[in-house]
Amino acid sequence: MRGARIVQKVSSTRGFARVAPYVVPALDRAVHRLTRGKVLLSAQLLPGVVLTSTGARSGQRRRTPLACMPEEGGRGWILVGSNFGRPGHPAWSHNLLVHPEAEINFKGRDIPVTARLLEGEERAAAWKAVLAFWPPYAAYQARVDREIRVFRLLPR
Template sequence: MSPAPARTAPGVRLMQKVSSTRTFARVAPHVIPAMDRAVHRLTRGRVILSAQMLPGVILTARGAKSGLPRTTPLACMPEEGSGTWILIGSNFGRDGHPAWTGNLLAHPDAEISWKGRDIAVRARLLQGEERAEAWRAALDFWPPYATYQSRIEREIRLFRLERRP
């Protein structure tokens, strides 16, 4: 019998339960990105602390208004074999789209740090059946996304990141 995927281990199930709470949604956006940025910088891009629970990237995109580089640590859903990544703009189930989603809408060419490598990518907002399929996969991947969506009226934005030549 093969081992269960890491995200179904008892510690992960506990984290899924905790991450579905409103308290987590209030605190996490202030704590997790700061910790991820610090650890990523200290390890020269080799480690993202929150990626011990979920795969993660450091996204660098130009600001929608300023045009300046904006760096954001994010959980991601790598698509095995295709060399693409899905980013989920859940904002921890809080009102309002996260700023990075507006940045990608305005400037889809971006860069990610993935497993210590910098990769040029182009982001594409998913819509229709393509979005529905990715959303189903995201719920299988991290069930708390359903709780996040149930708390808010906006539709959570999903982006597919594809490598640029």
């Protein structure tokens, strides 16, 4: 438990927010590719998926390793567009707004999903659960003026 608290504390820092967006996804993509989808390095700390979405402008398929919060009973996944507490929304979140039909790789399985941006009470309930799951999201939200996007992904 102590190790998890240390990781949470480090991941809440501005220094982590400056470095992590470049290092973590690159390592995740490389390890995921080398292990043929069996290992996602960041998933050693938090559950993770590799999201394959369609680029909003380019129409190209985009693969993005992301932390996720699996919902009870395997009914879906929550994705948080925190962008490590940086000012802008992450590109993958805009892609899902334009093209909600996507695919995730979760624990080595490819799963077609539909993404939905959560709003109002539904977002508030998911946000509360997300903060209990990974408290550093509160630090990310405190650093930015935008409301962090929260998506629910459901299998198609």
